Amino acid sequence: MASARLGAVIANHTGRLILTTEDPNASPDGDALIAAMAHADLIGERLEGRSDRLGTAPSGAAYCIGASFLRLVSFTGCAVKIATAPDPRSPFCHLRFPPLAPHPRLYAGRNTRPPRCRDCRGRLEDWRERTARWASQPDQGVTCPSCGATRPPWQWDWKEQGGFGRRAILIEEVFPGEAMPTDALLDLLQAASGTGWRHFYVRD
Ligand SMILES: [Zn+2]
Known part of the structure; x- marks a missing residue:
């Protein structure tokens, strides 16, 4: 401060x-x-x-x-x-x-912090690199690198x-x-x- x-x-x-x-x-x-x-x-x-x-x-x-x-x-x-x-x-x-x-x-x-998959709790470590694209277009499918489940970024757990x-x-x-x-x-x-x-x- x-x-x-x-x-x-x-x-x-x-x-x-x-x-x-x-x-x-x-x-x-x-x-x-x-x-x-x-x-x-x-x-x-x-x-x-x-x-x-x-x-x-x-x-x-x-x-x-x-x-x-x-x-x-x-x-x-x-x-x-x-x-x-x-x-x-x-x-x-x-x-x-x-x-x-x-x-x-x-x-x-x-x-x-990286959001977690709601199926396996795996983290989306590279979320910051994806944000520029998310800003210009809705992304319906972000695939979990751990379990392969696919859901929009807003359905990940951001706490x-x-x-x-x-x-x-x-x-x-x-x-x-x-x-x-x-x-x-x-x-x-x-x-x-x-x-x-x-x-x-x-x-x-
Ligand atoms: Zn997962």
């Missing part, structure tokens, strides 16, 4: 909690989700400009946390300090809402270290495992989208 006193130095990315649909092909309406999140006070004002702190996160709308954020997102550990004031150089908590992806896109980072979705909500910046969606938040998203949601963590 860089010192804020250095001014020009940008702190490392702490991490993000990502919420996406359980079915990575689902494409729920974005306006309905934003309206529901605003109505529940999960999100507050829309952020302009300064939201692209690191320039590596997916583009899209960004929002300050709302008054009920801490009732809808559960933080573990003691003495959690949450900076909420927008700051272009250091971490602050906010939500991002990337545009709907044309097909399930991979959210992964430096915390992501909570990565995942796929067309529609995602990014909660910046929280350390992986530090925060979890409450049942109330998952219920809210399901009611607004008609589909179930899950979560995982990514660090740039």
Whole structure:
């Protein structure tokens, strides 16, 4: 973590909690989700400009946390300090809402480990070399090097270290495992989208 006193130095990315649909092909309406999140006070004002702190996160709308954020997102550990004031150089908590992806896109980072085959638990060690192709076209068939089973990349077991979705909500910046969606938040998203949601963590 860089010192804020250095001014020009940008702190490392702490991490993000990502919420996406359980079915990575689902494409729920974005306006309905934003309206529901605003109505529940999960999100507050829309952020302009300064939201692209690191320039590596997916583009899209960004929002300050709302008054009920801490009732809808559960933080573990003691003495959690949450900076909420927008700051272009250091971490602050906010939500991002990337545009709907044309097909399930991979959210992964430096915390992501090779996903495991759901049949034999074998690892897909070369997943990073495949991501450029996955980004441009859906891949229905990734064959397990251990047992030969073939399934789309989103049906491998990424644990909570990565995942796929067309529609995602990014909660910046929280350390992986530090925060979890409450049942109330998952219920809210399901009611607004008609589909179930899950979560995982990514660090740039
Ligand atoms: Zn296998």
